[in-house]
Each structure stands twice: as structure tokens, then as C-alpha cells.
Amino acid sequence: MTPVHFSFSSAFILGLMGLAFHRTHLLSALLCLEGMMLSLFIALALWTLQFESTSFSTAPMLLLAFSACEASTGLALLVATARTHGNDRLQNLNLLQC
Numbered sequence: 001m002t003p004v005h006f007s008f009s010s011a012f013i014l015g016l017m018g019l020a021f022h023r024t025h026l027l028s029a030l031l032c033l034e035g036m037m038l039s040l041f042i043a044l045a046l047w048t049l050q051f052e053s054t055s056f057s058t059a060p061m062l063l064l065a066f067s068a069c070e071a072s073t074g075l076a077l078l079v080a081t082a083r084t085h086g087n088d089r090l091q092n093l094n095l096l097q098c
Helices: 002-022 026-051 059-085
Strands: none
Touching: 002 026, 026 059
């Protein structure tokens, strides 16, 4: 495993561990998701450059578009949660009370 692959793999794993173990605020969960998506985007872009294939060249842009949609949905949920509950703590969210 090259150092570049190791750094992107470790960035993805760190984002996943932050999402799994540090679940206090919705904003920190969204930041961990964005870090994971950024590492996936850079790894996929480097993968397409490494193979020099034109058929896979749209995959990083498609992933980036889905990442932007995920970020906008997450921020909309963050604003809605902050308005209804007063904070963004994940312990206060309960699906049974909605």
C-alpha cells in the first residue's frame, strides 16, 4: 500500500470512527460525513487518473454532486432541529416523538 492510499484510507477510517464514537452533536456528525466524502472523492479522482480511463472520469464529479446534495440536506435538518429543539444534540432526537 502506497503512502497516498494509506493516507486516504486512514482519513476515511478516522471519519468513520468519529461518526461512530463521537455522536454528541449533529454538526460533528455532518463534518465527519463530509470528511469521509472528501477522502472518497480524492481517492476516486486519483484512481481515475492512475488508470487514465475516460469512461470513469465522470465518477468523481457524480460523487461530488451527491456529496453536495447530502451536505445541503444535512444542513437543512440541522436548521430544522435547532429551531424545533433549541440545540443540535443527538441525544434529544427521538424518532418516536416525531
